[in-house]
Amino acid sequence: MDSEADTQLISRAVVDLARHTRFPVVFAGLERDGAVQITAISGTRTHSIDGLVVHTGRGLGGAAMVEKRPRLALEYRTARTITHDYDRAILGEGISTLLAVPIVVTGRPRGIVYCGSWTPGPVGDLVSRPAFRAADFIATELRVREEVNRRVSALTPSENALPATAQEDLRESYAELRSIAASVADSELRARIAAVERRLAAISREAVGPSITLDVTLSPRELDVLACCALGATNAEIAASLSLKEGTVKSYLQAAMAKLDASTRHAAVAKARRAGLLP
Helix, strand or coil: CCHHHHHHHHHHHHHHHHHHCCCCEEEEEEEECCEEEEEEEECCCCCCCCCCEEECCCHHHHHHHHHCCCEEECCHHHCCCCCCCCHHHHHHCCCCEEEEEEEEECCEEEEEEEEEECCCCCCCHHHHHHHHHHHHHHHHHHHHHHHHHHHHHCCCCECCECCHHHHHHHHHHHHHHHHHHHHCCCHHHHHHHHHHHHHHHHHCHHHHCCCCCCCCCCCHHHHHHHHHHCCCCCHHHHHHHHCCCHHHHHHHHHHHHHHHCCCCHHHHHHHHHHCCCCC
């Protein structure tokens, strides 16, 4: 894991959450070696929470990590369903109501997002929703980043060419990233995914023969469809993968073929690869 990138990710999420939540206090951190180090804090009136380390299974956040679901203490001081290992930090800040939302990546708890208030009050879906979104944003960013790192590190270039298995793995990674990007609402994250997609396409460019220059711009959806075609998927399979109608997939494919001046989908994929549009 990249500690600096982790810190920046948590800080960005906490700053954004602080702007959109009704809770005055927001703090969060990621898990490492069985404990969550709080690295980003917003809105506190004291330094009680600074440097807080939450162990799995301990306190409200530790319970949320174990259960992989949000936990809420409307009256933190008298809550009986949690351990009170961190009362000095939480009560030292004067927090009365505390919400802990676990950051879960592919079924594994990876951190905690906390929201707290100094006075007790009701916490409904509308109030808690921004915290859920923040945890989802962090989880998505971690999942994308780690999958990219795993896939890219598995590639072993040899004399500027990739082994067939690595080339296929790269193409699957590219198609998966296209699918993930289509479901991500955050524009900054989409831009970062797009940058990684371009790197993946560049890695394999030498493996598909002499490159060509094309004055062609494919739309995001046309690239999505071609990326799936490159894996041998049928129109029906592409439609299911991208949540599109089969007729819509056919239209995107025909448009891409026309732009690439290709008579078949296979020719379109080959030409797109040689132009560096696809891996």
